[in-house]
Amino acid sequence: MGRAAGALLGKLCPGLQGASSHYTQHVHQLLVRHCSSGNYTGHEEKAMLDRIIRVDHAGEYGANRIYAGQMAVLGRSSVGPIIQHMWDQEKDHLQKFNELMVAHRVRPTVLLPFWNVAGFTLGAVTALLGKKGAMACTVAVEATISNHYNNQIRTLMERDPEKYRSLLETLKKFRDEELEHHDTGLEHDAELKNERLRGTRFRTLTVNTLDLFKTIGSQLN
Numbered sequence: 001m002g003r004a005a006g007a008l009l010g011k012l013c014p015g016l017q018g019a020s021s022h023y024t025q026h027v028h029q030l031l032v033r034h035c036s037s038g039n040y041t042g043h044e045e046k047a048m049l050d051r052i053i054r055v056d057h058a059g060e061y062g063a064n065r066i067y068a069g070q071m072a073v074l075g076r077s078s079v080g081p082i083i084q085h086m087w088d089q090e091k092d093h094l095q096k097f098n099e100l101m102v103a104h105r106v107r108p109t110v111l112l113p114f115w116n117v118a119g120f121t122l123g124a125v126t127a128l129l130g131k132k133g134a135m136a137c138t139v140a141v142e143a144t145i146s147n148h149y150n151n152q153i154r155t156l157m158e159r160d161p162e163k164y165r166s167l168l169e170t171l172k173k174f175r176d177e178e179l180e181h182h183d184t185g186l187e188h189d190a191e192l193k194n195e196r197l198r199g200t201r202f203r204t205l206t207v208n209t210l211d212l213f214k215t216i217g218s219q220l221n
């Protein structure tokens with residue numbers, strides 16, 4: 001295809017014979033670049049990018065609602081400032097994905113109203129079980145989200161790290177902050193070891209709830 005286009009250019013503009021070979025090379029380079037990014041069509045790339053942004057926006061929206069639920073119950077307790085700090089970072093994450101959705105013209109998930117209620121409820125209910133319940137919820141949620149970011153980072157690295165450099169920087173930064181939240185949850189989970197109920201039980205409950213949410217989300221998205 002590249003040679004044919006170059007030959008056609010040479011015929012149309014005989015004075016550009018030298019340029020036609022440059023043109024052929026350029027087309028060839030474009031094709032090689034396209035092939036090295038995994039033979040994906042523009043439509044497939046757009047669909048993949050849309051999905052990443054939509055899912056991450058939904059996840060950050062849900063995380064915000066979970067911390068809102070925790071703060072409603074534990075905002076004035078000793079762990080209030082710790083939860084508030086994590087929530088503030090989640091607000092920044094959500095703001096960034098709001099901007100990316102506008103920039104890439106991505107529609108939000110139809111599940112936002114569901115995430116609004118379910119996220120807040122999950123945060124509030126686990127917080128009502130105590131500080132340990134809230135921190136166990138944080139550990140489960142943040143482990144899930146950071147794992148999710150890692151999968152996306154791997155996908156984009158395999159496709160075209162240079163093309164997606166900016167998005168990769170964002171995902172890596174957020175992944176690191178989610179891991180910090182995870183570790184904060186673990187630290188406070190361990191500090192609260194004198195409480196009667198074991199954190200693992202809450203984690204199992206939260207992980208199962210998140211799995212349920214993900215299943216519902218994948219059906220409706």
Ligand SMILES: [Fe+2]
Binds near residue numbers: 089093178
């Ligand atoms: Fe986040």
Ligand SMILES: [Fe+2]
Binds near residue numbers: 086090145181
């Ligand atoms: Fe987080």
